[in-house]
Amino acid sequence: MKKPIIQKLAIIGVGLMGGSLALSLKNGGYVGEVIGIGRGIENLRNAFNLGIIDKYTQNLKDGVIDADVIVVAIPVESIVDIIDKAQTFMKDGAIITDVGSVKGEIVKNVDKILDSRLAFVGGHPVAGTEKSGADAAFSTLYKGSKCILTPSKSTKGEALEKIKLMWEKTGAEVIVMSTEDHDKILAAISHLPHMIAYSLVNTVDGIDDFDESIINYSAGGFKDFTRIASSSPEMWRDICSMNKTAIVDMIDRYMKELSQLKTLIEEDSHNEILDLFSKSKKARDSLG
Amino acid sequence: MKKPIIQKLAIIGVGLMGGSLALSLKNGGYVGEVIGIGRGIENLRNAFNLGIIDKYTQNLKDGVIDADVIVVAIPVESIVDIIDKAQTFMKDGAIITDVGSVKGEIVKNVDKILDSRLAFVGGHPVAGTEKSGADAAFSTLYKGSKCILTPSKSTKGEALEKIKLMWEKTGAEVIVMSTEDHDKILAAISHLPHMIAYSLVNTVDGIDDFDESIINYSAGGFKDFTRIASSSPEMWRDICSMNKTAIVDMIDRYMKELSQLKTLIEEDSHNEILDLFSKSKKARDSLG
Numbered sequence: 001m002k003k004p005i006i007q008k009l010a011i012i013g014v015g016l017m018g019g020s021l022a023l024s025l026k027n028g029g030y031v032g033e034v035i036g037i038g039r040g041i042e043n044l045r046n047a048f049n050l051g052i053i054d055k056y057t058q059n060l061k062d063g064v065i066d067a068d069v070i071v072v073a074i075p076v077e078s079i080v081d082i083i084d085k086a087q088t089f090m091k092d093g094a095i096i097t098d099v100g101s102v103k104g105e106i107v108k109n110v111d112k113i114l115d116s117r118l119a120f121v122g123g124h125p126v127a128g129t130e131k132s133g134a135d136a137a138f139s140t141l142y143k144g145s146k147c148i149l150t151p152s153k154s155t156k157g158e159a160l161e162k163i164k165l166m167w168e169k170t171g172a173e174v175i176v177m178s179t180e181d182h183d184k185i186l187a188a189i190s191h192l193p194h195m196i197a198y199s200l201v202n203t204v205d206g207i208d209d210f211d212e213s214i215i216n217y218s219a220g221g222f223k224d225f226t227r228i229a230s231s232s233p234e235m236w237r238d239i240c241s242m243n244k245t246a247i248v249d250m251i252d253r254y255m256k257e258l259s260q261l262k263t264l265i266e267e268d269s270h271n272e273i274l275d276l277f278s279k280s281k282k283a284r285d286s287l288g
Numbered sequence: 289m290k291k292p293i294i295q296k297l298a299i300i301g302v303g304l305m306g307g308s309l310a311l312s313l314k315n316g317g318y319v320g321e322v323i324g325i326g327r328g329i330e331n332l333r334n335a336f337n338l339g340i341i342d343k344y345t346q347n348l349k350d351g352v353i354d355a356d357v358i359v360v361a362i363p364v365e366s367i368v369d370i371i372d373k374a375q376t377f378m379k380d381g382a383i384i385t386d387v388g389s390v391k392g393e394i395v396k397n398v399d400k401i402l403d404s405r406l407a408f409v410g411g412h413p414v415a416g417t418e419k420s421g422a423d424a425a426f427s428t429l430y431k432g433s434k435c436i437l438t439p440s441k442s443t444k445g446e447a448l449e450k451i452k453l454m455w456e457k458t459g460a461e462v463i464v465m466s467t468e469d470h471d472k473i474l475a476a477i478s479h480l481p482h483m484i485a486y487s488l489v490n491t492v493d494g495i496d497d498f499d500e501s502i503i504n505y506s507a508g509g510f511k512d513f514t515r516i517a518s519s520s521p522e523m524w525r526d527i528c529s530m531n532k533t534a535i536v537d538m539i540d541r542y543m544k545e546l547s548q549l550k551t552l553i554e555e556d557s558h559n560e561i562l563d564l565f566s567k568s569k570k571a572r573d574s575l576g
Contacts, residue, residue: 126507146505181498188492189506193513196484198568199546203538204476205571206545210469215571217434218477219414221516222575225481228509229572233565240553240561250491251550255543257494258487262539265528273528277521280486283493283503284517287510 005165007032010067012082014038014047014056016128017099018073019137022052024170027139037063047134061089069162072098077238080109087115095159097121097166101186102242103150103179111154119159122150124182125172126190132232143171150179187246192254194236195247197229293453295320298355300370302326302335302344304416305387306361307425310340312458315427325351335422349377357450360386365526368397375403383447385409385454389474390530391438391467399442407447410438412470413460414478420520431459438467475534480542482524483535485517 009025011018014036025031036053037060038044044056057063064070064086072079079098090096096118100106107122114120127145147167151160164174204215204222215222240247264272297313299306302324313319324341325348326332332344345351352358352374360367367386378384384406388394395410402408415433435455439448452462492503492510503510528535552560 126505128507128509145507148505184497185502185505188495188502189510192491193488193510195546195549196488197513198565199542199549200481200484201568201572202564203480203542203545205567207476207541209472214473214476215575217414217436217473218575219416219433221416222477222481224512225485225516226572226575228513229568231569233562233569236565237558237562241556241558244553244556248550248554251546251553253495254488254491255546255550257491258483258539258543261483261487262536262543265532265539266536268529268532270525270529274521274525276490277486277524280489280493280517281519281521284489284514287503287506287514 004032005030005162005169006069008035008067008069009033010035010037010064010070011053012037012060012063012070012072012086013074014044014053014134014137015073016132016136016141017125018071019047019052019134020139020141021071021073021099021125021170023137023139024142025166026051028169030166030169035063035067043134047137050134050137052134052137060086064089064094066091067094069166070094070096072096072100075235075238076100076102076106076242079106080113083110083120084113087113087118090118092117093119093157095119095121095162097123097163099123099125101190102239103148103182105242107150107152107154107179111152114154118154119156120152120154121159121163122152122179123163123167124148124150124186125167125170126186127172140171142167145172147172147174148182149174149176150182151176152179183243183246184249187243187250191239191243191247192250194228194231195240195251196254197226198236201226201229292320293318293450293457294357296323296355296357297321298323298325298352298358299341300325300348300351300358300360300374301362302332302341302422302425303361304420304424304429305413306359307335307340307422308427308429309359309361309387309413309458311425311427312430313454314339316457318454318457323351323355331422335425338422338425340422340425348374352377352382354379355382357454358382358384360384360388363523363526364388364390364394364530367394368401371398371408372401375401375406378406380405381407381445383407383409383450385411385451387411387413389478390527391436391470393530395438395440395467399440402442406442407444408440408442409447409451410440410467411451411455412436412438412474413455413458414474415460428459430455433460435460435462436470436473437462437464438470439464440467471531471534472537475531475538479527479531479535480538482516482519483539484542485514486524489514489517
């Protein structure tokens with residue numbers, strides 16, 4: 001057996017993200033023992049029965065006390081709080097990382113509160129599905145995806161290298177950047193599409209010119225397109241709050257682009273419309 | 289064997305839409321003979337080999353001369369032209385229908401040019417995938433979908449009943465409405481999402497604040513969301529031209545909705561944001 005790169009790994013929040021990380025590392029033999037920490041006992045039992053974790057507890061202290069690495073995989077708005085509560089129980093030199101899809105607010109606040117005995121590496125594996133919970137976890141979730149790490153003043157010693165190696169072992173490509181760059185990029189490729197989808201569904205749902213709700217006419221295309229509007233409203237409310245500036249900026253850029261298209265349609269500028277659509281198709285096709 | 293409801297069916301344009309209709313009717317025994325008419329000989333041969341059509345020709349006259357029903361399944365901007373060219377060869381009492389996703393412009397112009405010996409029923413089966421060509425056709429494409437028919441002054445005698453029955457036999461639910469209602473509904477559930485997707489890809493692709501194109505960070509969600517931006521630029525240029533008023537109206541309604549969300553984010557109105565997202569999730573979840 002290979003020597004694990006992490007002896008004791010604690011996962012706070014054994015859902016799709018945390019659970020898939022644990023599965024991938026366990027399957028590869030890269031981790032000695034995984035302890036799952038969570039509030040819901042059903043989900044923890046599930047995760048244990050699915051082989052995602054080796055032990056579980058609802059007690060934060062018991063869960064983190066021996067851990068070499070602690071991965072915080074809970075909703076973004078609770079990450080700083082739980083690190084603050086748990087840090088006093090952690091052993092010297094323990095490394096904390098997270099998987100939150102917003103980095104500026106989290107890293108800034110962890111930097112403020114973190115005990116100097118500990119190290120923190122802000123992280124965000126850019127992967128996921130619309131499903132959640134330990135049931136949804138699978139070992140190849142991160143394979144071929146990008147994982148962004150945003151080191152800061154709390155990122156001490158070997159912490160960055162260790163967390164980088166951990167993600168690389170899941171098959172992810174690790175990219176290191178500033179929290180600002182991360183938050184801008186995510187606003188564009190993830191947060192903006194969610195704002196767009198929520199607004200589209202509400203626009204169509206709000207049309208009351210017809211007897212029947214016209215959303216019932218929608219075919220597969222509309223359903224696929226608006227699937228992300230089924231995402232957790234609470235989670236997205238919090239992301240809007242924590243990445244406000246970048247999201248508002250991206251909505252502005254987007255509305256400029258859409259206004260431009262609207263003007264071209266109004267002016268019957270067929271060639272320019274064809275150019276715009278062709279440019280878009282080319283960029284989209286490049287993604288596969 | 290059942291008595292077919294259509295003896296001789298001509299399909300002008302044996303692609304996904306026309307081919308799937310032919311397959312479904314042939315499989316059910318609802319049609320005596322299907323003649324495929326098209327410009328590309330390869331696609332016609334393919335359709336023949338796949339059992340979609342019984343005969344094929346590149347000659348419009350030979351194709352339509354004996355047909356009882358002629359289905360025009362080609363791009364929207366060519367539908368009126370081809371009906372105009374082909375009608376002189378059609379036999380008295382022949383019924384023409386189309387599958388174009390815009391109805392006002394097409395029906396208005398067919399009403400102007402159609403010979404009084406013939407009948408026309410504007411039609412639009414609301415189904416499809418992003419694929420095209422006879423290869424993409426399958427017999428269950430229309431099962432459970434809605435098919436909208438928009439009768440007009442050219443819709444004479446038994447024409448509406450016959451075309452209604454034809455679509456019902458594919459498993460579609462047939463709904464009869466005005467061309468105006470059709471064009472508004474489609475603008476909302478199909479044309480607007482395409483405008484949104486094209487604009488989103490161009491917005492993200494146009495961000496040049498980073499060394500690498502940030503579109504490369506996109507994960508599954510972005511790819512699914514923007515899949516429709518891979519649709520044919522020519523087709524969508526033509527739809528924009530032919531359903532201009534309704535599309536511009538829907539873009540306006542949509543931008544109002546998105547602006548409102550932007551304001552709520554700027555003002556930290558977390559409860560209102562949660563309400564908006566929850567409303568959207570509920571409407572989206574109802575679609576399954």
